[in-house]
Amino acid sequence: MKHIFLDKKSEYTFLALHGTGGDENDLVPLVNYLNPTFNILSPRGNVSEQGMNRFFKRYGMGNYDIENLEVETNNLNEFISLSITNYGLDQSKMVGLGFSNGANILESLLQLNGPILKKVVLLSPVFLQPDKPFKDLTGVDIYIATSDNDPYVKNKENDKLVDALKATHANVYVNKHHGGHQINQAILEDLKKWLTK
Numbered sequence: 001m002k003h004i005f006l007d008k009k010s011e012y013t014f015l016a017l018h019g020t021g022g023d024e025n026d027l028v029p030l031v032n033y034l035n036p037t038f039n040i041l042s043p044r045g046n047v048s049e050q051g052m053n054r055f056f057k058r059y060g061m062g063n064y065d066i067e068n069l070e071v072e073t074n075n076l077n078e079f080i081s082l083s084i085t086n087y088g089l090d091q092s093k094m095v096g097l098g099f100s101n102g103a104n105i106l107e108s109l110l111q112l113n114g115p116i117l118k119k120v121v122l123l124s125p126v127f128l129q130p131d132k133p134f135k136d137l138t139g140v141d142i143y144i145a146t147s148d149n150d151p152y153v154k155n156k157e158n159d160k161l162v163d164a165l166k167a168t169h170a171n172v173y174v175n176k177h178h179g180g181h182q183i184n185q186a187i188l189e190d191l192k193k194w195l196t197k
Contacts (some may be wrong), residue, residue, distance in 0.1 A: 001044035001079045004028075005087055012093045013039040015117070017102025019124075021052040030183070031097060036081050038095070041083055043103065046072060055105040062152060064104075064128055064157065073108040080116065095195070097121040099183060100152075104128055107161070115140045121191065124181050125154050127161035137170035143194050145175040145187045152181055 004024045012035070016027040024042040033041055045055035047068070054170035056072040084091050096117040098106040103125035110120060114135035121143045142165055146158040165172045175190050 001043040001046060001075065003041065003079070003083075005042075005083070006040040008037060008039050009041050010037050011090050012037070012078045012095065013041055013089050015094050016042040017055065017096070018042070018045070018053065018175035019100030019102055020049070020054050021100075023031045023053050024100075027097065027099065027102075030188070033188060034097075034195060036097070039087075039089070041087070041089070041152045043079055045105075046075060053102050056101075056108075062126075063156070067115060067127060069105070069108055069128065070112065073105060073112050076105055076109060077113050077116065084136075091116070092118055095119040095121065098125070099123040100125075100126075100181065101132070110134060110137060110140070110142075110165075119195075122146075123183050123187070124150060124152070125158065125161065127157040127164070130157065130160055130164070134164055134168045137165065137168040140168075142170050143175070143191060144172065145177060145183070145191070147177050147180055149178055149180045152174055 014031040016031050018026040024044040028040060045053045047054040047057050057068040094117055096106050103122040106120055107122060107125050111132055111134050115137050119141045123145045162172055162174055173194055
């Protein structure tokens, strides 16, 4: 996967996954704001949708190609393994952070591959595969920022996502806000506090 790695000689690393139309540089200012000392590993999604980068295909707004999601989830898993080897990273000290499309593939990574990351931040995710069980996530800390005003979230499905994650024994923290499909300053401040716990 095309990516950037910003080596800050830290034992901690952000794995930053952009939203639709973003790229590997998109979340750099955001994760630097959250903790400027962490290394940053940021891949670009393999899929191009009319020139917009994505981590997996969709047929249209809110209509996802689940088969491709699984293929690309495996690609992301391989990318993480290769990066850990190539850059000498400590897997137990990686923080996965995704926004929107990036959050959705991180969610899929947890679902299909289990606790390969011990700390995961899902900003504006959608529950893509409610019929597929998550693996046991004991010891995994998960931060979710979600809103009932998010146009991508139907029928409070993110409440079901939270319930599904809690059932895996993960430590789930939810920031339910009113801001729709976005990251605002209040979320960043709350997330910053959560990361230091």
